[in-house]
Amino acid sequence: MPDIERYLEAATRDNTRRSYQSAIRHFEVEWGGFLPASADAIAQYLADHAPSLSVNTLRARLAALAQWHQTQGFPDPTKTPHVRKMLKGIAALHPATEKRAKPLQIAQLEQLVAWLDEQIGHAIRSGDMRISATHTRSKALVLLGFWRGFRSDELGRLQVEHITVEAGRGMTMFLPRTKSDRAQTGTTFKAPALSRLCPVTAYEAWIASSGLTAGPVFRSIDRWGNISDDGLHAGSFVPLLRELFRAAGIPAPDSYSSHSLRRGFASWANSNSWDIKMLMEYVGWKDVRSAMRYIDAADPFAQHRIESALMATPALAQPQPSPSLAGPRDTTPSVEQTSLSPKDETHLNLHLAIERNSKFIRGMSKARRWIEQFCQSQYQIRSVNGRHARYEIVMPFAHGPELEDAIEALLSEIHAAVKLCDCMAEAVLHDPIAERYWR
Structure with a gap:
């Protein structure tokens, strides 16, 4: 029996178990409910806490109550239409903006690492090995967490x-359990060796400084410089990071959390033309909705896209003065009246692959139709093959800022369209003459 209980306990993550236990305790002890519960009791519980708890918190409480009823062999009252409608009404009457951690920008990461390097140098020169070890650990933690x-x-x-390190190339890390690893098979991650802000170099420096050969990588260090045998608790990362940001002079340090590293990398990758599929594979997201929650758009107010469209729209022609007042009429065609010369056009090849986020999604055709309609409204476009995976586009711009802006707007429109259809896209624009690519 002990073995059975041990295996059953291992099937649930510790964080999930603690969250469920807290929710059950809140329902029974703090609210005074009884288990098993009826649908009416669940609805009353939701109504009593709707003004004070967010909808996401209430959903988490319902998940815990549902799990309790299922494991105990009772009917699940949280799945009744009455409770579902109740939760929908709470969301309508108590709307709230989802709180998200502020992403750590690459410039702030450089500022933090520069400060840590300076502190490590001072500590080594003064012989303060505790400070040296603490900041060496923090540097490895921040860089590895970000990249x-x-x-x-x-x-x-x-x-x-x-963890295995290949000098000059990168490092490979294996985690037996992750949040997205539902099959409990373990996940392997790789981090590259970089010319600056290198996570591999920082990790090697920490291992050399600490002398660790096994066990948790990141551990607490006491006031005497002793390194703990246990790993850092997940709850200690937020105060640790905020203390580092505050000491390094990063503004508003309390607006950051442990998710700031994850969101910071996702936003950096998105602004550097990583497509959503590549980003999901690298970070380990299984659901595109989860990935999109971490990404900050490069142009959140759509200012760049709208300004580009305004610049591309010709101004209204000014009324011509009367010949009797202005003399002979100039018959020389204006710039607007002159047709574009071939050198003012750029012929591009568009390779477009659209995939569903789930086999139950049926929005691929709609997404492709929206993209084609947008292109037809702006440029000349034709499909090259019958599968509609390759197109030829003629943009009315020569190489320069206007073309770059138009390409950026087109790629943004493509990814916005597929996102609305719950799909993902791989879009590559190619100039065969200049041999340039845009993603």
């Missing part, structure tokens, strides 16, 4: 024996 997009609990569960 791999790790969650705080994943950083806390990294084990030295599960």
Whole structure:
């Protein structure tokens, strides 16, 4: 029996178990409910806490109550139409903006690492090995957390024996359990060696400084410089990071959390033309909705796209003066009346692949139709093959800022269209003459 209980317990993540236990305790002890519960009791519980708890928190409480009823063999009252309608009404009457961690920008990461390097140098010169070890650990934690997009609990569960470093190339890390690994088969992550802000170099420096050969990578360090045998608790990452940001002079340090590293990398990758599929594979997201929650658009107010469209729209022609007042009429065609010369056009090839986020999604055709309609309204476009995977587009711009703006607007429109249809897209524009590519 002990073995059975041990295996059953291992099937649920510790964080999930603690969350469920807290929710059940809140329902029974703090609210005074009884289990098993009826649908009316669940609805009353939701109504009593709707003004004070967010909809996401209430959904988490319902998940815990549903799990309790299912494991105990009782009918699940949270799935009744009455409770579902109740939750929908709460969301309508108590709308709230989802709170998200502020992403750590690459410039702020450089500022933080520069400050840490300075502090490490001072500590080594003064012989303060505790400060040196603490900041060396923090540097490795921040760089590895940023470039791999790790969650705080994943950083806390990294084990030295599960990490392999290839000098000059990168490092491979194995995590037996991750949040998205539902099959519990373990996940392997790779981090590259970089010319600056290198996570591999920072990790090697921390291992050399600490002398660790096994066990958790990131551990607490006491006031005497002793390194703990246990890994950092997931709850200690937020105060640790905020203290670092405050000391490094980063504005508004309390607006950051452990998710700031993950969101910062996702936003950086998005602004550097990583497509959503590539980003999901690298970070480990299984659901595109989860990935999109971490990405900040490069142009959140659509200012660049709208300004580009305004610049491309010809101004209204000014009324011509009367010949009797202005003399002979100038018959020389104006710039607007002159047709574009071939050198003012750029012929591009568009390779467009659209995939569904789920086999149950049926929005691929709609997304492609929207994209084609947008292109037809702006440029000359024709499909090259019958599968509609390759197009030829003629843009009325020569190479320069206007063409770059138009291409950026087109790619943004493509990704916005597929997102609305719950799909993902791989879009590549190619200039065969200049041999340039845009993603």
